[in-house]
Amino acid sequence: MQVAGPWLLGAATGVLVLLALLSAITAIALRERALHVHAAACALAALTANAEPLALTALAPAGLVGVMAMAAMHARGLATQIGAFRPHRRAMSAVAVVLALLAFVDVPAAQRWLLLPAAAILLALDATVLARVWDDGRPWAQLVALGQAALLGAATWMGLSPDWMAHHLLLGAALAAWALCVFVATAWRSRLQGERRWQLATARHEDPITRLASERVLDERAQAARTLMRRFGHPTSVLLLHADELDRIAERLGPRAAEAAALEAGLRLRMALGRADVASRVGDWRFAVLSEGASPQEVAAQLAGRILVAGLKRPLHNVDGVFLHFRVVVAPLPLDDTPTEALLARLGQHLDEAVRRGRDRRIHVLDDPHAPTVPAALPSNGSSAPVDTH
Template structure:
């Protein structure tokens, strides 16, 4: 009802206030104080309605049945007194604005009232109509903002809680102040245990100085955020000591209490594994596990660049299994494949870690020997030829007993790279021509290229049979 009329006690459901009106509930047991409030609000009769309750119990019952925009609340009621009155009513209607009416004019007490859920307070006897109306409107506006902020925070917390990526926040001293569920799962810490502790707990010790320097630079820079695509990979550390590669996005926020840093962290272990596997597949021969043609050529060009810059010797070998077609035709392609795998095993065992071997295709292989002059490369080729001639190749899968074995021979061409070579292709070409010369001389031998730096010569062969 209009506040221009005498205020009646609330007993039943009130009619819904018209749109644009402010529905006020006055909780006041003193009739004289109630009349003063009514009189103060009379100029606003067309913009507001008021109902009155004389006790906290009566107010709570009325609020259960009726809509209300704001409550004018006396602290001294028959069934409640002081701050307890605010606390109890706020607990019943947390979204309802409260303006406290008190006869106690004290700033500290006023701040305590606000801390317990009220939006404003008025001192009885010191309040006129305009001030009361402003307090009512201010309380409603402030409550709306508080509710919007609360809902925004709840939505944000919901998003943070549901996020698949780990999200954490630190203060300017890099102590953790927020740790979402994904962060708990990723790092193995409960939020309750990690909050307030230093961020360095989540970083391997050897990376901590660099990380602190990076954060210090970020804090003073003009950059407000660094997203994952622009941020270098870092290493994370779990509670049980496991390290993992991580991508991190970081943002900073200037707050009244100082800088806040928020990081979004993603474990990229699986992605790294997949990338590594893709790189392996792109650079590795699937049968032998050696470098494929593309990769051995890349590695060879790297050694050529070193030769041109430092003048260090580099030699190349071209190697081919003799009569490989006969092995396939006689024993089948599966045995031919095992011969290729056996060759790869023997070569790996004989070569240095710094040497490079790759399968160019079929039964043809290339070997790059850094820091190796021609004479030494020839010795390596002879050793490989001898070891391969002595290597057994199983005729049955898994080397089953009684399946028998065969032995293979190889022909090898040797060449030395020169700094006048435009690319590794020229040196490999010379080694390839020497290889075919070895074939024409009867196979199972090493021939050194006569293209550079001296005359060709062939080593003696070791007689072997295709099968034994």
């Protein structure tokens, strides 16, 4: 044991130094402030574990209290994402300052008993934070609890045992275990939060089911298209699509099967779009498309036809023998600042009327989206001129 002692202590020190470097690098990569604090805590823990070889035995208790002060700041960093703790961040910072002051007081006095109140303060702080994230934060919350238990156990043992230096290897092992658990837990938590932020950012630009553009993106593109129309006479058309079969699938097989069919409908719609087209899901079974650079007649003869073919290309995967029959209303984008939501609502009224009357025509062209009449239908001979359906 005497021969293996230096090697074991060196291994624990190496782990602490390595974790200090990894924490600093990962903190920069993930923009995680808590890992910056943990890097400094690991460096101080490495010095504390080697207090006896460095002839700094009297400074070991103060060093361990300093590690606990940084652990308190780390706990504050973990709590920044918890809304209930945001008003109490100053109080949590004050706890870390109190622990740091205890460390400075302990430097000249070398009183091991100061470790006990410091451990009690850190235990209360950890229990308060972990109690709020225990159910939602597993398993990283469990790793934090395990690491903090190792740190608090080492502090309590040093504060109560008069001959703790005879077993300084246990101190190094406990500090290494604490550093490893907290590093893994913090990096894990930061990765999960990064994915969550990415999902929220994506949700603002994409529909989570169909992966089509969000209504916000559609509205922004419509505003940009109006600018081109005013400057250069750039034609732009709006399409509103309804998939007739999705209503029946929802009634027969339930909403889950209908959502799966809506996902496939969105995928087929996306494959039929051109480079200047943007599509968005605007209802349970309805989709809107903004087609720049094409008049309603051109869109009805080309893009709308591709959409119908995409729906009839093959049956739905989750419902045997059922094809997607789209019903399309095409209208020019108004030059006025009509909100996109209001424009789609108006087109939806025309589409509802066509669905209610059970018309066989699938493509309907409107010369004026504000017209109160039922939309005209594209004639069967392929001509792009609209005809009256009354």
